[in-house]
Amino acid sequence: MSDATYPARRTLEALLAPLLALMAASALFSVFLLVQGQSPLDFLDLTWRGAFGSWFSWQNTLQRAAPLLLTALCVALPGQLGLVVIGGEAAVVLGGLAATVVALPFVQMGPVIVLPVMALAGMAMGGLWIGLTGYLRARLGVNETIASLVLAYIGLAIFNHLVEGVFRDPASLNKPSTYGIGDDNMLGSIPFLEVHPGIPVGIAACILCWVLIYRTSLGFAGRVAGGNTKAAQLQGLPVARLAVGACVLGGACAGLAGGIEVAAEYGRANASLAAGYGYTGILIAFLARFNPLAIVPMAVLLGGLGAAGGLLQRRMGLPDATVQVLQGMILVAILASETFYGRVRWFQPRGAA
Amino acid sequence: MSAIGVEAFGICKRFGTFQALSDVSMKVHPGSVHGLLGENGAGKSTLVKCLLGYYRADEGSLLVDSKEAVIERPADADALGLGMVYQHFTLVPSMTVAENLVMARRNVPGIIDWKSESAALEEFMRGMPFKVPLHVPTGSLAAGERQKTEIVKQLYLRRQFLVLDEPTSVLTPQEADEMLGLIRGLAHSGQLTIVIITHKLKEVAKFVDEVTVLRRGRFAGAGSVRYLGPTELTAMMIGEAHEPAEPERLGEPSDEIQLQVRDLRTAADGGRAGLSIAELTVRAREIVGIAGVSGNGQKTLVEVLGGQQPIESGSVDVGGIPYDASREQAQARHVRVLPEEPLRNGCVPNMTVVDNLALRSFDRDAAGTQRGWLDLAGMAARAREMIAAYGIRAPSPQAPIGVLSGGNVQRCVLARELDGDVKLLIVANPCFGLDVKAVAETRARIMAARNAGTAVLLISEDLDEIMELSDRIAVMHGGQVVHQMPAAGADPQEIGRHMLGHE
Known part of the structure; x- marks a missing residue:
């Protein structure tokens, strides 16, 4: 009757949903960059360096x-x-x-x-x-x-x-x-x-x-x-x-x-x-x-x-607003990811009548 | 227009990994009234939705009027003359009956010539076994009339096969008898085949010709009602013999008045009149049942007593002192509420079973003093006790209560609200949507609380339930308590008359 791993699976679901949303937003944003002839990989690399690449960028981030x-x-x-x-x-x-x-x-x-x-x-x-x-x-x-x-x-x-x-x-x-x-x-x-x-x-x-x-x-x-x-x-x-x-x-x-x-x-x-x-x-x-x-x-x-x-x-x-485009895409993806909950059978409780 | 028969063979339907129907067959003879029985979750709705094209069966075949039929969408069922009346009304309340009828048609012209439509509708109505006013907004019709309008609508759409989902749940005994009698007449005159989804065995015995019984998604039996009594049907439905034991009533009501309502008035809400209750009392060790057609103020009364609705004038006393339904007063005077639809009205679906079981007690320690920090270990321990004592089946105490079945949610709410010393218990439609066993258990718990000295106010749309549990019965109509009587020897027909506002 009892389903011991259910609370853990539920936590995992709560972690995965926003993660998937972030990935979906990234994919969408990559298309946005490609259309403009820019490389998403360059973007990722520069974002990483600009945000977390050095102690200076960390300070800026914080x-x-x-x-x-x-x-x-x-x-x-x-x-x-x-x-x-x-x-x-x-x-x-x-x-x-x-x-x-x-x-x-x-x-x-x-x-x-x-x-x-x-x-x-x-x-x-x-x-x-x-x-x-x-x-x-x-x-x-x-x-x-x-x-x-x-x-x-x-x-x-x-x-x-x-x-x-x-x-x-x-x-x-x-x-x-x-x-x-x-x-x-x-x-x-x-x-x-x-x-x-x-x-x-x-x-x-x-x-x-x-x-x-x-x-x-x-x-x-x-x-x-x-x-x-x-x-x-x-x-x-x-x-x-x-x-x-x-x-x-x-x-x-x-x-x-x-x-x-x-x-x-x-x-x-x-x-x-x-x-x-x-x-x-x-x-x-x-x-x-x-x-x-x-x-x-x-x-x-x-x-x-x-x-x-x-x-x-x-x-x-890229214009300054590019980052805002990404933020907007993330927000939409996050809101859409709310529908993810309860959809995947594996995360649901088992054995309940 | 003549009745058509429908046969379903070996229907299977899966939702994800959940097998909703496996190898279910049903044979409905033309011109008969067929009962489709089963507990909640037995697959009745899924089966009829497969017939009507709302779902596509994974396997199985259908014969409509003895011809193989493929029904992939509702429009296919529509074209074959199959229709359904839902438990919840599907009429547009602000539109008249005539507008609702014309609107439901498949081929509504872009511009409607109301003059000729009206004439055609008048003509159509003359041929109907029951009359409904054509030019009145459906929102102002009584429940019984709305139900009839739904059926008239299906006939207007030239259905030859009609499914009725729990058609009498909102009707008085008289209305139910009348409606089912008329339906039976239509069927036996060969105009229409009827399938009634129901759990009321009395109606089955009186109005149904043949039945099909489902249990947990499987075919559990079928046959003529002439040879199947309530005992056999119940056994088929739940898979074992079940004697509907009446909970034992122990001891007489005491003289101590727990709840006293005097000259209570609330503001009118939209088109509905507010409450206007001159006097209503409930004594310790007494169950007072409130009967009435849905929408006559019962819901408002529960909301007033539960603190969800303010009163305009008058008084509500509990234990002889005015009562405002605040958390402090409810805790001090041991007032508890079992709301209808417990998941919607009494639980937080996203919070865990443990949290939901603690809703009454999370801010008090054992001595009853306010506490600022949650006692998480204590909450979990108490939840374990309640889960064991009430046989709650949950995947984990840390699962959100929303994933539990209806019966288990009800058990949680019962466990929470009946925990400890309860002086006054307010109960609203406690068995709505529960299966046979959960119904018996819930009623037994309520009766046990009464026997232990709790004053119980039972508001229910199920007259049988009120007759079974109450010591005294009060009937509500139009926001007023129009009649009170002892439950022993009460006549359902008389109660029904008062429910309709007749003397």
């Missing part, structure tokens, strides 16, 4: 992966509650702006004060923004995907409006920016490794979220609510509060990403923050099937792809 870890959580946490939230980009830029603006009065007090203030302000802003989506969903029944997308446009517009308006440093001529937090207050790289400081923060956030989801009662309740709302209601679980909570927490992660980007990279909030991290986070969360631990390798993979973009541009003469 620098891009750092915010992605957090923006992917902004999709994965609501995703565990059955919500598809795709507006993380606005939480990143508004989080970065809030972190900068709130920290400005404290710049004289040194990084010990400034950095925690920035983190808190960024998280609060991001949590508020995505929490609004969760509230619209839970209380008013507004489709959360559409709401978060529209709110992302609004958020970006507000960001531009403020950075080019009230918060603008008049000295920033070509690229409107806020006042800076000062070089002394910025986050340095991790000593010796010279790695972006967002990496340990992001990995810690992923581990904490994994523990929350899979090891606590709260996370269990969230998974029940996400897996079947009716069953959760029947068990008296506060479905609406759980949904809003997951959105707030996810938004806080994305807001923190914005704050860290300002503190580690730019020193001030400007349009550089809107680098598409929020959108790439969607792709990563789906690749990881909303599992926070799986986000870590996927974020590194996608970070590497981004890092190799410059090299590809120079060596193969």
Whole structure:
């Protein structure tokens, strides 16, 4: 009666499906390259070298992966509650702006004060923004995907409006920016490794979220609510509060990403923050099937792809958007791979009546 | 239009490695009412879908009207005059009966001349044994009328051979008797051959001429109903003699009121009236059965008691204190719910059997205090106990519950909801879609809970089930409890009248 290897086969299925999707996307992308007279092998080689070929390229990769870890959580946490939230980009830029603006009065007090203030302000802003989506969903029944997308446009517009308006440093001529937090207050790289400081923060956030989801009662309740709302209601679980909570927490992660980007990279909030991290986070969360631990390798993979973009541009003469074409193909393949589950007999339970 | 016979020989059908049908034969005489019996998963639906071209049989042959027939798609069956009425209605609710009929035709012209179509339909209706209003949206028809419309539609499409899938599951006893009587009349007048897929042996005895019985994808027996009684049929269906033992009722209901509903009102939902229940009580060691035609507020009542639907006014008291169905109150007062379709309403299909068995208790430790960390080892241990105690068959406790069979999902939900001290149990259509043995087991468990002192509110569309289990019966119609009576000596015909809203 019992089927001892079934849990292992199920895990294997969960690993194979995204892998197959990645391979399918690669095949499709190869055709795309061949049509343009480019060699897929050259592309693979250059991507590998640009992303993981040297310690320098690793640093570049990790620098891009750092915010992605957090923006992917902004999709994965609501995703565990059955919500598809795709507006993380606005939480990143508004989080970065809030972190900068709130920290400005404290710049004289040194990084010990400034950095925690920035983190808190960024998280609060991001949590508020995505929490609004969760509230619209839970209380008013507004489709959360559409709401978060529209709110992302609004958020970006507000960001531009403020950075080019009230918060603008008049000295920033070509690229409107806020006042800076000062070089002394910025986050340095991790000593010796010279790695972006967002990496340990992001990995810690992923581990904490994994523990929350899979090891606590709260996370269990969230998974029940996400897996079947009716069953959760029947068990008296506060479905609406759980949904809003997951959105707030996810938004806080994305807001923190914005704050860290300002503190580690730019020193001030400007349009550089809107680098598409929020959108790439969607792709990563789906690749990881909303599992926070799986986000870590996927974020590194996608970070590497981004890092190799410059090299590809120079060596193969491919436009910058080529990498985005590949990302888009991966996303479609991942979504299509959901239909893979349950199709292959070998993975299914055996001997059940 | 005259009835045609259908014969199937040696039909085999595999899905992947699953052998759904192996070497099944069935012979349906023209102008007869043929019963197709079997438990859930016995292959009844697969067999008729092979006949109707929805599936292609891997092996076997078909004779339609004594001629070899190849049916590869539904259109082939259509051309031969074979049709089917599904368990779930396939009418478009916002369209009138006339529009539904014309739309179903194969050769609908690009521009429909409604005047002449209407005249033709009126003419057609005059020849029908039962009347349905032509110009009323089907959504506003009662279930019985919709069922008749489905059959009229098949006759309109000039079917000579018609399969009815569980045709009476949504009808009152009167409607069912009337409908089956008319169907039988049509068949015996030689207009139509009927195959009824059913599990109601009373209907088989009363309306069916011959039966074919399937068991686990194989032919298990056939013959004339004159020589096959319920005992023989049940034995064929489950492969062994099975005495339908009535669960024993021990002890009288106590005086202690567990559930008291007073002046309960909920908001109207779309076209349906909300609840308006003046009074309903359930005492300890008592089963109160709620009878009613589907869609008369029973579902809303379960949702209110399960916390899925807010109330507008009135009160719900459990154990003498107002009850809001929150998790804290449900845990403190030991209120449990067995929802209908347990996989859809009471389980998380993607989560494991262990997780699903822990839905009631994951956030409490043994002493009943809130806990923040999951006790994974404790959850697994309790799940093992429940799996053993309820005979749950699962490939692994770590398998997602969605891969279990319907009977095993129901066992999981029973194990979870009947675990520990249960003061009030709300049950909705507990045996829907279960096989004979699982039905008997489920009913026995509910009765055992009652005997142990649990107050049970049983909402069911199966009147036989209500008659068998209840101490008291309440009938719902239009969101109201229109009649209450003791179950002992209750007359099904009288209950049926109240179900339809007649005095």
